[in-house]
Amino acid sequence: MKNSHNTTEELSLTNQIIPEQLSDADQQGFNIKAILKKLRGGLFFIIGYLLSPLCWWNDLFFNLPVAYGFGYVCSLLSPSLLMPCSIVGYWISNIAGILLMQAGAIDVLQNQPQERNLKKELLTGLVSSTVYTLLILALIQFKILDTPLLFGANIPAK
Numbered sequence: 549m550k551n552s553h554n555t556t557e558e559l560s561l562t563n564q565i566i567p568e569q570l571s572d573a574d575q576q577g578f579n580i581k582a583i584l585k586k587l588r589g590g591l592f593f594i595i596g597y598l599l600s601p602l603c604w605w606n607d608l609f610f611n612l613p614v615a616y617g618f619g620y621v622c623s624l625l626s627p628s629l630l631m632p633c634s635i636v637g638y639w640i641s642n643i644a645g646i647l648l649m650q651a652g653a654i655d656v657l658q659n660q661p662q663e664r665n666l667k668k669e670l671l672t673g674l675v676s677s678t679v680y681t682l683l684i685l686a687l688i689q690f691k692i693l694d695t696p697l698l699f700g701a702n703i704p705a706k
Contacts, residue, residue, distance in 0.1 A: 589655025592648045599645025601680040606645075614641045642677040 618637025623630035687693040
């Protein structure tokens with residue numbers, strides 16, 4: 549009888565110790581959901597950086613193929629839509645990159661969950677991408693950036 553009483557006491561002590569250890573582990577930052585959220589945020593940030601205008605070499609490998617693909621799909625409706633839709637696709641890929649960077653940075657840097665303001669994030673991404681696009685267009689217009697054979701104006705007539 550005494551052994552059964554000791555076993556019952558040991559079980560009750562074990563039931564008290566294990567939840568305390570688990571709460572200590574949570575307090576020490578060993579929370580699998582938080583780790584997965586930070587990994588997801590890091591992945592979003594990297595993909596966003598590669599699509600954003602902040603990465604100087606991304607256009608050749610990421611943005612232009614995405615933009616051309618978007619323009620090509622639109623050109624199936626009408627061949628004259630290739631260039632305008634490619635420009636829109638490029639703009640959309642830059643916006644997506646900025647928004648992914650913002651979402652990733654929030655996931656990685658923010659310790660406590662807060663509600664996101666999607667309208668504000670979209671507006672910020674839209675404004676910054678528009679400013680970048682206008683800057684590039686101004687650099688092309690003032691002949692600071694050269695675009696040989698892009699619009700067919702430099703092709704000699706035969």
